[in-house]
Amino acid sequence: MNQVRLLHIVGDSSFGGAAKIILQLAGTMRSEGWRVDLLTTNAVFRQAAEEHGIGTVDLDVIRREIRPLWDLLGLFRLYRFLRRERYTVVHTHTSKAGFVGRLAAWLARVPVILHTTHGFAFHERSSRAKCVFYSTLERMAAHWCDRIVSVSEFHRRWALELGICDGDKIVAIPNGIALGEPQSRIPASELRRGWGAREDDLIILSTGRLALEKGLEDLLKAASLLRRMGQRFRVVLAGDGPLRAQLERLAGDLALSGHVTFLGYREDIPDLLAACDLVVLPSLREGLSIALLEAMAAGKAIVATSIGSNVTVASQAEMALLVPPCDPRALSEAILRCAQDPALRTRLGNNARRVFESRYTEERMLKAYRQVYLGLLRTKRPRLTKSSVIPQIRAIQRVRRAQEIDLPGIVTIHQEAFSHFFLTQLGRVFLYRYYRLVLRYRAGILLVSEGSGGLDGFACGFADPEEFYALMRRRRRSFALPVLYAVFRRPSLASRIISGTRRVGQQASQRTVQACELASIAVSSGAGGRGVGKALVRAFLDEAWSSGAQHVSLDTDADANETANTLYQRSGFQFCRRYEKCKGRWMNEYIIHREDEEFRDAFHEKTANQY
Known part of the structure; x- marks a missing residue:
């Protein structure tokens, strides 16, 4: 193997x-x-x-x-x-x-x-x-x-x-960590006393490497200002690095030796967090700080610098006080504010924990990376995805709403399923921007099926289709470069692009009340015959009805497409007409009405209850 x-x-x-x-x-x-x-x-x-x-x-x-x-x-x-x-x-x-x-x-x-x-x-x-x-x-x-x-x-x-x-x-893929719990049997009060802290001291913890980019000189300068303000505190630095000797000298120069404890490298971060009152992270630069996530997981109030990644995290709730980098005075004022307002510390800590649990868990991160790995393998080494090297999907785990992280996988499945179609010939960048527009459209419906091997299918569509096509027409500049590149590579596409643009304009002007369009549905080659398509259609209809749509329509190829036509008919769609979309390509149009499906569901439920 x-x-x-x-x-x-x-x-x-x-x-x-x-x-x-x-x-x-x-x-x-x-x-x-x-x-x-x-x-x-x-x-x-x-x-x-x-x-x-x-x-x-x-x-x-x-x-x-x-x-x-x-x-x-x-x-x-x-x-x-x-x-x-x-x-x-x-x-x-x-x-x-x-x-x-x-x-x-x-x-x-x-x-x-x-x-x-x-x-x-x-x-x-x-x-x-x-x-x-x-x-x-x-x-x-x-x-x-x-x-x-x-x-x-x-x-x-x-x-x-x-x-x-x-x-x-x-x-x-935002960093994620496991939810660490304190492991030590030593009470937090004993840890605090071991650091030389008095009972009413504010314990300020900062974890991470003692390196220039962590901004710890600013924390010591802020501590010096706090001392002058009369605030009782103890700064605890957990970490080691090239700046340790310099920071120890600075603490002595600022007369802070009795207020700062250097712990060195520690692995018992959850225990330290449980014993502190406030976490301060004065970094000058970060990708996404693990120390920040550890503090969030512990439900601690946080004071941090307003660097880009911190702003992104903190913008999701009132969970941290942010100050400009390299500003000891602003840092000291934010610390003092937390020291004087225990209710604020509690509120910040609770909100931080909620944001962590919703966005930054280790499970979420690892799942996203696994999805990227398997998606790339499916594209670059499809032979491996069909062998026993990659675990095969035996059952549908779930159908869920797509996120931006899913877009590359959706594009890959689209290219595999519709390799000779017009949109595919416009390239990956065009497809990515198209599906991203659906994702961001107020009434867009973009669902993915996710099995044990990653994404194995998707369904795409939108309520109020005329509004979506009008939006696509307004955003045509964002599609210009990939379209021009596609024409440069294949000049024969030019006429089809012109007719396609006209068709988008026509659809944007057609007003249909409470309508929804199922634009595309695709299943990866390795997941065929396992009910993925049926699950996606079912979930799409649920989304459409919940959006207020009264009917869902779709077009699909009439010839050499028996699997798709059978799927739609068995899902309750009614055949409307057969028409020629372009020379030599015949399409079947289907529609399903909400009231018809509700009647069928009620009938099946009543029948099931009788037996």
């Missing part, structure tokens, strides 16, 4: 929040029967991987600093290694490893290449020259991979604004 082989490329990056995410990804796919290896030269990271049963590759080819000749040699060595080992999937992480790793994997013709940007090499406060330089490198590297994953929606939007890649190549 051919085994899927996955290599995570990290290089010499230190062990931190991103490393924990990578270990969870590796462990998840290892449990699927994949062979998973990790390329890292960091001793702590290697040890943690081995403890998790993950293979390690001892190859010193990527170092953080830029050294052109050494980097070129490292690239060549990595290329030779990948050519020899024949990995199925290469997943790169961090900026330097992402650039070198993607290029080496592309040159070695690795079938599936994806990259997770845990944060760019630049940030919101970087100079324009630095942003332009590094975004240009990211734009180059984007051509060497199949998918880019950002760990926050902020970084996905920023990547699109910078032109790093098109929307169909990048997807946001």
Whole structure:
């Protein structure tokens, strides 16, 4: 049996929040029967991987600093290694490893290449020259991979604004963590006393590496201002790193030695969170802070900086006080506000916990990554998805509303199911923007079927179709570039595009009351005959009726399409007419009325109750 082989490329990056995410990804796919290896030269990271049963590759080819000749040699060595080992999937992480790793994997013709940007090499406060330089490198590297994953929606939007890649190549999968519970039997009060805190001290906890980008100098300066304000407190720093000695000296210079405790690296973060009153994260840059998620999971009040990823998370509820980066005074004022208002701390903490549970769990993140892996394999290595290497879908797990993260998978299924259709010939970018428009349309209905192997089908349509087509006509500029590119590649498409544009205009002017259109439904080749199509039609009708529609209509090919026609007829759709859509292509039009289906449901229920 051919085994899927996955290599995570990290290089010499230190062990931190991103490393924990990578270990969870590796462990998840290892449990699927994949062979998973990790390329890292960091001793702590290697040890943690081995403890998790993950293979390690001892190859010193990527170092953080830029050294052109050494980097070129490292690239060549990595290329030779990948050519020899024949990995199925290469997943790169961090900026330097992402650039070198993607290029080496592309040159070695690795079938599936994806990259997770845990944060760019630049940030919101970087100079324009630095942003332009590094975004240009990211734009180059984007051509060497199949998918880019950002760990926050902020970084996905920023990547699109910078032109790093098109929307169909990048997807946001927010970081997620397991819900940690305190493990120590030591009461929180004893932990507090062990830190030198008095009973009425405000315990301020900050977790993470002691590095420049974490902004901890600003926290110590803010603590100095708090002391002058007469606030009783204890700052507890849990973490280690290159800035520790400097921070200890700064604490002494600010006369804070009696108010600050350095714990060093700790793994009992849930215990520390249970013992603190407030979490302060003064970072200058982050992808999506694991420390932030840990504080949210613990239901703690948070004071953090207003960097992009923090703003994205905090905008979902009143769950944190945000202050500008590099502003100790604003930081001290926010801390003081929390210290003087216990009700505010409780409210922030409760809201933070609710946001975490709805958006940032480890289960949600791992499921999304698994979906990306399997979707890319289905496209690039369909033979594997049909073999026992990839778990086959034996039953429908659920049909749910699509999210933006599902769009690449939907496009892949569309291309597979409708390979010779007109819209498919307009390319992935066009399809991505079309389905995204449906997703964002107020009455759009975009559903996906999700089995144990990821997405296996989708249904797309919209209530008030004339309004949707009018919206599509207004947004035609967003479709212009992919259409022009398609015409450049295939000039014969020009006449069909013109007629299609006219048809959209005609449909936009036709007013139909309480109507809904089922525009497309598709099932992946590996899920045929398992009831996926039937489940999608049933769920689509439920969505249509709940939107107020009184009938649903659809068109489908009349010839060589017996499976689809049978599905619609058995689902209750009535045949209306047969017509010629374009030369040589005949279509069947179907419709189903809400009152007819309600009558059928009532009849079946009554019949069932009699037996």
